[in-house]
Amino acid sequence: MARFSYRGRNAQGQEVSGDMEAGSADLVASQLGSQQIIPLSITETETLGARSFKFDQLFAPRKVELDELIIFSRQMYSLTKAGVPIIRAMRGLQGSARSPLLADILGKVGDELESGMSLAGALQQHPKVFGAMFINMIHVGENTGRLDKAFLQLSDYLNMERETRKRIKQATRYPMLVMIAMAVALGVVNFLVIPSFSAVFAKLGADLPWPTLVLIATSNFFVNYWWAILVVLTMGAVTVWQYVQTDEGALKWDRIRLRLPLIGPIFERIALGRFARTFAMMVSAGVPMIQVLGIVSRTVGNRHIGAGIEQMRNGVERGESLLRTAANTQMFSPLVLQMLAVGEETGAIDDLFEEVADFYDQEVDYDLRRLADAIEPILIVALGVMVLILALGVFLPVWELGSVVRS
Structure with missing residues (x-):
């Protein structure tokens, strides 16, 4: 670059x-x-x-947080609704922004506006901060004279995105803590506990049962080759990460995410809810159907579902109905397809898609509440299996040693 x-x-x-x-x-x-x-x-x-490298760049923020974009959208809505000129509003927000990175970007946007560029064009120069959906909504607002409404819709959309992320983090916090505790416990057992027991067993010369032999062999492997395991895991993680950055790898990873047990359906409903809400926002703003589908396919957050939406766009370009193209993708439930059919018949497709988005949001909320209940028994079973293996591997030879001592 x-x-x-x-x-x-x-x-x-x-x-x-x-x-x-x-x-x-x-x-x-x-x-x-x-x-x-x-x-x-x-x-x-x-x-x-x-x-040239500067020391302060080491601690500079790497990205603009979602909360800052929500505040920015809300402030721009209030300013544009009050009739404040865009350049003046941008300069004012630059001085009051809490994030130095956002303040710097707003300063550049103000310079580009003063040079004669449109607001959507100025925001397009910073794709890492303002996504395709954000820029296109601003473009629609500028062309229709409803820029304040566009900023209001964007703030609502970003706020919904933030709430979804919070619910996902809240639902996965407890399972992640349990998994980390299990990993630490396994590390302590393999590196500290089992080596001490194996030294005692070797001195007494007792016959060891197979669970103990398996534990000792596993512990010896981790103790002797931990560096090789670390190298292999690091190289594997780097290779997978580089592959996921490619178009083919990202598409396959998004397809795999949708098939994961328990959380795969949640990812799918989040993406479909995002599609429905963005679709409704842009249709109500007067954006042509084909252009809406092209934009939304890049903003749903899942390339596999985005490819399905791209198929819908191609079908609409060929003259097919939106209902038929949506049914051909096999991504939507019969209830959603029925609501889509009613929307096409009545011409209120934006209102019906708002209801579809609310439906998916309710499903996601229910799934996230149920996720902790579904993961908890799995974690209990996993902990029970781990304790059983350790008990068989440690206590069986202790009982064997007791019989040897008695004899």
């Missing part, structure tokens, strides 16, 4: 200039063309990989 400085003319013939991050000058020209700007000159000003 590099930073380019450009100069050009917009659709009204006015000269505009600014900075943009991209992989090449051709990509800069392509992005300018999508914003109806004819480039006159594009000059590379900085290679981002060669920036």
Whole structure:
């Protein structure tokens, strides 16, 4: 990636200039063309990989938190509704932002607005902070004159996203703590307890039962080759992570996530609820159906479901009904398809999709409450099996040693 400085003319013939991050000058020209700007000159000003290191960068925030985006959207809604000019609102929020990273980005957005760029185009220069759905909603708000409504819908959407994340963390906190405790207990047993017992058993020369032999062999393997296990696990994690970063790997990983026991259906309902709510927001804002499906397919958070939504878009382009394309994906329940059919018949498809989103949110809330109840018996069984193995491996030879001593 590099930073380019450009100069050009917009659709009204006015000269505009600014900075943009991209992989090449051709990509800069392509992005300018999508914003109806004819480039006159594009000059590379900085290679981002060669920036000099500063000590304060080590502790600088890496990303803008979701809470900060919610506050930003709420503030922009209030300011735009009150008739405050966008540039003035952006400068004011830059000075009051709690996050230095967000303040820096808002300053750049203000500079791009002063150079003649639209708000959606200025936000598009920062894709790591403002996603495709955020930018497209702002674009729709600008074109329809309902920018305040767009910011209000975005704040509601982001707030729902935050609540969903909180519920997932709350439901998985207890199982994660139990799993960490089990891992620590296994480490203590393998590295400290069993080696001491094996030394005692070796001195007495008693015949050991097979559970004890298995435990001793496992402990010896961990003690002697822990470094090899650590290297293999690290290399495996890095390899998997690099593969997941590719398009093919991300698609397969998202497909696997949907098939995981217990939590797979929750991921699926979260993605479908996000699809329904975003679809309803953009349709009610007047965005064409094909464009809505194309945008939503990239914002649901799951590439496998996104591919299904892309199939829906292709079907609508061929002239098929939305109901038929949705049924062909086999992602939606009969109840949702029935509501979709009613929405197409009545023309109130945005209202019906809002109800679909509420339906999925209720299902997710119920599943998350049930998740802890479903995981708890599994954890109890796992703990029982671990205790049973340790008891058989440790106490059986103790009983054997007692008989040897008595004899």
